[in-house]
Amino acid sequence: MNKTKKKDSRRSFIKKAALGTTVLAGSPAILSSKNMQQKLLKREHQEFSRNDQIQIAVIGAGGMGVADSKTALSVPGVKMVAACDLYDGHLAAAKERWGKDLFTTRDYMEVLNRKDVDAVIIGTPDHWHKQISIDALRMGKGVYCEKPMVKDISEGHDVITAQKNSGKTFQVGSQGLSSLGNEKAKELFESGAIGQFIYAEGFWARNSPTGAWQYPVPKDASEKTVDWNRYISNTTKRDWDPLRFFRWRNYSDYGTGVSGDLFVHLFSSLHFITSSVGPNKIMATGGLRYWKDGREVPDVLLGMFDYPETKAHPAFNLSLRVNFVDGTSGTTYLRMVGSEGAMDVTWDDVYLRRNLVSDPIDPFLAEKTKNTTKIFSERKKMRPPKEAHYSAEKGYKGAHYDHFTNFFNGVRHGKPVVEDAVFGYRAAAPALLCNDSYFDNKIIHWDPVNMKLR
Numbered sequence: 001m002n003k004t005k006k007k008d009s010r011r012s013f014i015k016k017a018a019l020g021t022t023v024l025a026g027s028p029a030i031l032s033s034k035n036m037q038q039k040l041l042k043r044e045h046q047e048f049s050r051n052d053q054i055q056i057a058v059i060g061a062g063g064m065g066v067a068d069s070k071t072a073l074s075v076p077g078v079k080m081v082a083a084c085d086l087y088d089g090h091l092a093a094a095k096e097r098w099g100k101d102l103f104t105t106r107d108y109m110e111v112l113n114r115k116d117v118d119a120v121i122i123g124t125p126d127h128w129h130k131q132i133s134i135d136a137l138r139m140g141k142g143v144y145c146e147k148p149m150v151k152d153i154s155e156g157h158d159v160i161t162a163q164k165n166s167g168k169t170f171q172v173g174s175q176g177l178s179s180l181g182n183e184k185a186k187e188l189f190e191s192g193a194i195g196q197f198i199y200a201e202g203f204w205a206r207n208s209p210t211g212a213w214q215y216p217v218p219k220d221a222s223e224k225t226v227d228w229n230r231y232i233s234n235t236t237k238r239d240w241d242p243l244r245f246f247r248w249r250n251y252s253d254y255g256t257g258v259s260g261d262l263f264v265h266l267f268s269s270l271h272f273i274t275s276s277v278g279p280n281k282i283m284a285t286g287g288l289r290y291w292k293d294g295r296e297v298p299d300v301l302l303g304m305f306d307y308p309e310t311k312a313h314p315a316f317n318l319s320l321r322v323n324f325v326d327g328t329s330g331t332t333y334l335r336m337v338g339s340e341g342a343m344d345v346t347w348d349d350v351y352l353r354r355n356l357v358s359d360p361i362d363p364f365l366a367e368k369t370k371n372t373t374k375i376f377s378e379r380k381k382m383r384p385p386k387e388a389h390y391s392a393e394k395g396y397k398g399a400h401y402d403h404f405t406n407f408f409n410g411v412r413h414g415k416p417v418v419e420d421a422v423f424g425y426r427a428a429a430p431a432l433l434c435n436d437s438y439f440d441n442k443i444i445h446w447d448p449v450n451m452k453l454r
């Protein structure tokens with residue numbers, strides 16, 4: 001692929017910068033985040049020639065593999081050439097979707113051996129992420145690997161080393177951190193919009209069988225249509241079990257529970273916004289309360305995390321919850337709380353609430369004022385807005401599109417991506433350690449800088 005010159009879209013930049021100035025006009029620091037401006041520029045499309053097409057393959061063409069592929073193909077200059085899956089129904093659907101000439105196979109090495117494949121999307125269950133990523137990088141492919149980057153805490157460094165040795169682009173698929181919402185939250189956070197950062201909380205609630213992973217099993221599922229032996233070849237040997245294949249999230253051999261599935265998104269966003277490398281203390285509790293269908297993982301999980309002080313942020317606490325039995329409604333949020341306000345962050349919106357006034361009936365303050373001889377000025381001040389709602393412009397293509405654009409800029413131009421193996425491991429680690437804390441009933445100490453258990 002030819003390397004072409006980066007072309008910044010000045011008009012688009014000005015538009016985005018303007019978006020950031022409209023509401024909090026009373027806070028000049030918020031408007032002048034240089035870091036943020038550079039990041040916005042980095043996300044812009046870069047030029048490429050007609051024959052500079054990136055050819056991709058998907059390994060694991062199920063729900064997310066297909067969603068990833070569709071988004072990837074909506075980025076200009078990308079073509080699908082091959083698909084790998086262990087269920088024949090998904091390979092047949094891939095040919096229907098992307099043309100009868102599409103190369104299909106059950107063996108991912110056949111995809112990696114192809115010279116016409118520049119990059120692969122890995123959309124398999126979690127227990128295959130590490131090995132396929134390492135093999136793909138070794139074969140010189142760019143890799144977009146779904147989250148969590150690895151299934152077990154012991155696997156992260158191997159992927160980091162493989163990425164380093166290959167010099168290839170590796171992006172983990174927690175797409176939310178590429179969103180306009182996360183980008184705006186980062187800008188606000190860095191400009192001190194919520195004062196001193198103290199605490200964050202995240203919540204993921206669901207209340208339906210599908211939401212709780214009771215996926216339908218295809219009628220034709222059998223050992224003939226599914227390559228069961230290959231599926232379990234890197235884990236415990238067992239007899240054919242369609243539930244373990246199609247509802248893999250429920251079983252510890254293949255999935256990483258609610259924390260690996262959902263907490264990991266919240267860690268990725270939080271680490272991106274705060275430039276944090278992760279917590280040093282991890283505690284989890286929870287239980288299997290409702291979906292007693294033979295699953296091995298909890299349907300309610302509560303995690304608590306201590307983040308130590310770094311150059312980027314003060315020490316703070318984080319609490320995360322997943323509830324698959326939430327009778328109120330399904331919802332999700334990430335709230336960041338500081339000494340002067342709070343932000344609710346989603347991928348498309350940020351709600352900023354500021355509280356700059358001290359409470360007039362605060363007894364502690366009243367007592368303090370009583371004893372002072374200082375005379376306060378009576379004149380009132382202008383106050384900045386208490387509440388601001390930032391929302392993405394209509395027609396925004398979304399976090400997923402932005403994440404793939406960032407990935408392909410890496411593949412095409414060798415630019416760094418937002419969620420490389422180090423970032424991906426630091427987001428996956430506390431999620432995976434939640435499971436260890438829950439199952440082993442213990443507090444876990446983690447060194448987030450060196451990415452090692454303590």
Ligand SMILES: NC(=O)c1ccc[n+]([C@@H]2O[C@H](COP(=O)([O-])OP(=O)(O)OC[C@H]3O[C@@H](n4cnc5c(N)ncnc54)[C@H](O)[C@@H]3O)[C@@H](O)[C@H]2O)c1
Nearest residue numbers: 060061062063064065085086087123124125126146147173
């Ligand atoms: N980023 C997100 O928002 C998001 C959303 C959903 C899922 N995911 C992630 O995507 C991954 C897949 O989840 P899903 O919901 O699409 O599961 P899925 O069961 O729908 O799809 C997994 C596919 O992988 C195939 N497969 C299994 N082992 C394979 C192997 N060794 N080689 C080739 N194919 C293999 C299966 O046949 C299946 O088609 C998971 O890691 C999950 O955490 C991410």
